[in-house]
Amino acid sequence: MNEGTSSLTTAFTSLNRPGRLRARAVGRYGWWLCLLCLCASPVSAAKLEDRIVAVVNSDLIMLSELKRDLFPDQERLRKLYQGEELERRIKTAEAMAVTKLIERKLQLQAAQKKGLDVSDQEVVQAVEEMKKQGEKIDSTDPNTARSVREQLTLMRVVDREVRGVIMVADSEMKRYYQEHRDRFAYPEEYQLSQILIKPRSQEDRAIAQGRAEALLATLKQGESFEELALRFSDGPDASRGGRLGLVRQGELIPVLEQALTALQIGDITDIVETPEGLHIVRIDDKKPRQFRPYEQVKTEIQSLVFQQKTEDQYQIWMADLKNKAYIEIKF
Structure with missing residues (x-):
């Protein structure tokens, strides 16, 4: 019996053996920590043939799937790191990739249970749309249709089980507005003038300081x-x-902005040193920051609250799917 057959037999035996590990969801990052421990032993060159990486209910995740999903990240990491740091980052990427594959399987299984099918016509239309957008895809490759169908199915099940159950009340939006008012404020604005003295050399710094002090x-x-x-x-x-003209809060380097904080119109700063030189700045006009009215930002707030609730609901949904699933990691 070759190793692939042996692994397959082991996987199905484990599904029916009392007392076997039944993995419970402990959050996305908990999974990563668990997987990192399981990824500690490198795969030897003699074991590169396809094998089972994980069992998710009745579905298997194969090493070939993991390698396919991991390939872009591995190529990117190899260009940036080497040695032990490269190995550590690749193992982290492997753990994350396994987690994503498990979640994908669970979502596809949920879609199947709900009868959320994607028609051949929808797949064809999606492929044509991708071509129009300039994506290079081979529409004759069966894997293309399979991949597109899978992505459409995932979008459909998330729309139904996550986005479709979310409502954003006006009271939630008003509360968000009150708690994040700074986000919806126009920054303070200044009309400024400056005198800048630039030291010509390190030896000239003392002379420049003297010039600036005399001017002040x-x-x-x-x-x-x-x-x-x-x-x-x-x-x-x-x-x-x-x-200098109009300058908004946040556009100046911090040391200059700090010097202006307590000044009123017509006031002049002390000498402020920056990498550019020695500055003396006057505030010619000052416009305090203004908060945008709630009605003006209501649509923006609705989108922000919806996005946050979507992320929260997604985590709840995934935790529920994992809690109800049989998951065994063999990687």
């Missing part, structure tokens, strides 16, 4: 900011009297 003192005595910027600024905006 002159400004505090009431000298024209625009005039000093025209004469002494090294910035690209010097010819405009140092006017």
Whole structure:
């Protein structure tokens, strides 16, 4: 008896043997941890023929399926890593791939139980649409139709069992709006002018510091900011009297933004040092951040809440499928 036959016999025997492992879902990441332990032993060169990786109820997941799904990730990882780090990342990818294959089998089984079929015509239409979008696929390859049918089935069962049971109430959207108001705010806006002094070299830094301090003192005595910027600024905006124009919160580097926080219109910062040089900045105008009205962002919030509830419901659904399933990992 060859190894493939032996593994197949073992798998079916284990389904009927009392006391055998009945894997329970402990969450997506719990599965990964379990699988990582099971992936510790590398497959020897003598055992590369197809064999069983996992049993999911009455379905088998074969090594060939795992290798097919894992191939793109392996190629990407081999370009980025080597040695022990490569081996560790490949094992993590293997664990994730097995988890995805198990979940796919469970979803396809759920679709079959619900009688969610995909017609040949739907498959043909999907393939033609993919071609129109520029995807290179061989419509004469039977594997193409099988893969497309499978993907359409998965979409259909998730639509029914997950998205189809979700409703978003207005009260949920209003609560989300109150809890995430910062997300729906227009940022604070500034009209700024600056004088920039650039040290020409490391030795020139002390001289530049002295120039900046002298300019700051002159400004505090009431000298024209625009005039000093025209004469002494090294910035690209010097010819405009140092006017930077409109700047929104988050667009400045943090040290400059921090210097502006407590200032009012007409105020001037102390000397602020950045990699570009020494800055003296004036706030010419300031517009506080404004919150977008609820009615204006209602549709956006509905989409965000629906997405979050979809993710939560998907996890609940998958946990239920795993809890009710016989799953044995042989990888």
